[in-house]
Amino acid sequence: MPSRDTATVVSLKDQGKRGPTMTKTLLITGASTGIGAATARAATAMGWNVGLMARSADRIEALASELGDAALPLAGDATDLAAQQAAVAQTVERFGALDAAFANAGRGLDTPGTENGDPDEWRQLVDLNVMGVLYTARAALPELRKSKGHLVLTGSAAGRRHIKGSIYSATKWFVHGYGGNMSEEMREWGGRCTVISPGMVDTPFFDTPKPDKIKPEDVADAVMFALESNPRAEVREIHIMPTG
Structure with a gap:
């Protein structure tokens, strides 16, 4: 990573605005727990500002309090296009621009x-896993075009293979296909799109803990690897599986 002027970065966070030494900004949906929360922590640790969107106002307020001035809590439902557009607008108002959007909200x-x-x-599954992803892209793309920014989508190992009768898997097949299509579109104006494809992750997505599986922090590291890669290189997909 290029070196940063620490004093300038701190000043920008206090002001909530972009300046000569630009702190990048990431909007995350499904930010209250699991992969979203871990990515918020990883991003702020690397000097990014974050907009935290989730339905649970209490959880994202607590996370924003933990992360400090670099974080903006944005209570809202990812299945509501107007709520996503408002989240983008508030993030840009607070931090000055949007450099990346992470369409992470999903359900089984x-x-x-x-x-x-x-x-x-x-219907609820499709509204979140398919329409929610489309709404994040629709809301964020006008700002990402300005910054030659990055769209990141949470796919799944389930979206890379056939699983008998799985409707959830089919929604993730959509994410993988759409991510590739967006890569082709965004490259025309210098943007990038990455699909993050994890196997089983030990998150509240499951009713019982999965201690031998991938941790949210592993997925967050993959997100940040893609975001921090040289602008000349587009990491189109990162596929992560547990070693156990």
């Missing part, structure tokens, strides 16, 4: 399968 199904599944639950 309580009742898997097509014959036995719950169509209402399918």
